Amino acid sequence: MSDFQPPPYPQNDSKDVQDNKVMAILAYIIFFIPLLAARNSPFAMYHANQGLTLFLVAVAANLVFSIIPFLGLLLPFVSLAIFAFMIIGIVNASKGERKPLPLMGNVQLLK
Incomplete structure (x- = not known):
């Protein structure tokens, strides 16, 4: 067995994460709020x-x-x-992480 660890998920600029954490959390409740309020934030x-x-x-x-x-x-x-996936997403957003949701997180609909 090897001790290979996959690289961590890419993290954003810490200022962007702190400024838009609430928008990222709201994205799992009402997804279009960050589209209107934080369009320039990669994290949101x-x-x-x-x-x-x-x-x-x-x-x-x-x-x-x-x-x-x-x-x-x-x-x-x-x-x-x-x-449960919604809770996972909210927890990830509140931690400032960009982890994909299980089973569907690699789908990219927005650019």
Whole structure:
């Protein structure tokens, strides 16, 4: 076994992180707020992208699991997982980190 550790996720300018931490946290609650208020912040835009991706996954999951009856039994579990991903994103944003969300974090919708 080797002691290889993958490089840490890229961090932003510490001033940008401190100035826009609240915007990054709000991105997981209402993703478009950072799009309007912190458009020039790479940190806030990264988390806005994560929030938008999570929102679209939540909408798609709710549509699919609501339409297909036997899959509807899984809707509470999927909703709980989406809520857990939201909490993970909020915690990462409050720590000033740019960690991708599990399963969907590498999707880039915003530039």
